[in-house]
Amino acid sequence: MIRFENVSVTYDGADRPTVRGVDLEVPEGELVLLVGPSGVGKSTVLGAVSGLVPHFTGGTLRGRVTVAGRDTRTHKPRELADVVGTVGQDPLSHFVTDTVEDELAYGMESLGLAPDVMRRRVEEVLDLLGLADLRDRPLSTLSGGQQQRVAIGSVLTPHPKVLVLDEPTSALDPAAAEEVLAVLQRLVHDLGTTVLMAEHRLERVVQYADQVVLLPEPGAVPLVGAPADVMAVSPVYPPVVDLGRLAGWSPLPLTVRDARRRAADLRQRLHGREPVPAGPAPAMAPPPPPPSRRPSxxxxxxxxxxEAAPAGAxxxxxxxxxxxxxxxxxxxxxxxxxxxxxxxxxxxxxxxxxxxxxxxxxxxxxxxxxxxxxxxxxxxxxxxxxxxxxVGLVPQEPRDLLYADTVAAECAAADRDAQAAPGTCRALVSDLLPGVTDDTHPRDLSEGQRLALALAVVLTARxxxxxxxxxxxxxxxxxxxxxxxxxxxxxxxxxxxxxxxxxxxxxxxxxxxxxxxxxxxxxxxxxxxxxxxxxxxxxxxxxxxxxxxxxxxxxxxxxxxx
CATH class of the missing domain: 3.40.50.300 (P-loop containing nucleotide triphosphate hydrolases)
Known part of the structure; x- marks a missing residue:
């Protein structure tokens, strides 16, 4: 259904490819999970499937990407819309209407579906994603997680053959995430929908994947394999895999159920020991860290x-x-x-x-x-x-705090606003984002990197x-x-x-x-x-x-x- 043939993508001004040597096939009716550290090019790979790369992002795409036989180099995103449904990290950027029900119907209207078909599918998705009570709500009044569910629903109603999802559960509470993943499982198993998904919260999704594609670092050739095999060598892995590595379990468990079946010996080794809790914070100023702890x-x-509040306040x-x-x-x-x-x-x-x-x-x-x-x-x-x-707030959407054209300009503005010494914010950015240059535009950072920049801006005022x-x-x-x-x-x-x-x-x-x-x-x-x-x-x-x-x-x- 999706075929990458030795694909590399180099953006304008970059001295090396963001992704390189991507050669893989995603069969029809499989869920393939794309994993790797922040900034390695996962969103670029997803964008190449929908045609956003390079038609909207610019840059040079070498090799060939085909979806249902259509070459994304010669087919623009609107020419793939009946085949590929895409949900990015930022649902607000996808919305084109004002209310939940209108947004769910918009994609079908664009494809010219009959009104009775549209009505039935909207009702189905409202029920599937727990959105029925929100059908008339303005999108602007929804929480981030509710907006995420609407964005997912808006690409489900046209019944695409391929779903491309970038961090689909990142803003969802655990119960809502389980509901969305259950819907995806039904689409894959019952309807043969092909799903290519990037997700950092692997504890939620890795057990559902048929294959895992690991991008270990920017420009590195991907590693493709069964989930347990890839998790054994991956630099990013969920807590269940971390515990499995610690206990020496082989093959590594991917689910809580599998891990519990093997955990009897580990429970016995831990019997009589107590975890060291974070403990309640004191009402007064906390004591200094233990002398053995090396300052960062x-x-x-x-x-x-x-600046402290009055003692005891x-x-x-x-x-x-x-x-x-x-x-x-x-x-x-x-x-x-x-x-x-x-x-x-x-x-x-x-x-x-x-x-x-x-x-x-x-x-x-x-x-x-x-x-x-x-x-x-x-x-x-x-x-x-x-x-x-x-008080300082790092919002759910870091871009709400970022308005300058470069990292250096953001830092200079933060120093001025906080009346801090020049260079204060930039020093924080250097710690949180090593390697990011002054002339980098915030929009060119990954979602996680933008968060770190927004955090540095807020922390400048201490x-x-x-x-x-x-x-x-x-x-x-x-x-x-x-x-x-x-x-x-x-x-x-x-x-x-x-x-x-x-x-x-x-x-x-x-x-x-x-x-x-x-x-x-x-x-x-x-x-x-x-x-x-x-x-x-x-x-x-x-x-x-x-x-x-x-x-x-x-x-x-x-x-x-x-």
């Missing part, structure tokens, strides 16, 4: 601790918070207090109110009732120039309270590990951190507390181990494998065995 380059470049305090937006009650009587040095993970299904809560903390959303205070200030009544030194909305979208496991190390350093220096995330593995590794939201209300608030272990949806893979023992991460197991 980040810590050496810091200019001291953040919380970094953020929310009391009986209610928010009504566009007639919808987004938050209901929310209570939340965050101490300096504490990391809190906000979790819950898409549309639960996580991003709205972050918006109130940074002054973007005005409360309809109750109160919000950050470092003693009321966010929505505080001037932006003053607020930026109290805000005592740092807010992150889905911070691991587009990040591979290595980049996520660097982010975790950075955030731990910030918490150790006294920064309070609140992150809204669907990444249960991130919460298990980083958060002191987890706050679960549902329908705008707090339904659980407690230590991470207590909240996630008791939740089938939000428990990490290692917890499920080693239950009833209370381990959260492979790193905890590795430390205990050492």
């Amino acid at each position: 380059r980040w810590r050496l470049r810091r200019r001291g601790a953040p 919380p970094a953020a305090e929310v009391r009986s918070l209610t928010v009504v937006r566009d007639g919808i009650r987004a938050l209901r009587r929310v209570e939340l207090s965050v101490a300096p040095g504490e990391t809190v993970a906000l979790m819950g299904r898409n549309g639960a109110g996580k991003s709205t809560l972050l918006g109130t903390l940074v002054g973007l959303v005005e409360p309809s009732g109750g109160s919000v205070r950050v470092g003693g200030a009321v966010p929505h009544r505080t001037a932006p120039r003053e607020l930026v030194r109290r 805000p005592p309270l740092l807010l992150l909305d889905e911070p691991t979208r587009g990040l591979d496991y290595g980049a996520k590990a660097r982010l975790v190390a950075l955030l731990r350093d910030l918490a150790a220096e006294g920064h309070a951190i609140v992150l809204a995330t669907h990444d249960v593995e991130l919460a298990a590794e980083l958060a002191h507390r987890v706050v679960l939201l549902a329908e705008g209300e707090v339904i659980a608030d407690g230590p991470t181990a207590e909240v996630v272990v008791s939740s089938p949806s939000f428990a990490p893979q290692v917890t499920k494998i080693l239950a009833p023992q209370r381990w959260l991460t492979a790193a905890q197991v590795r430390e205990a065995l050492a």
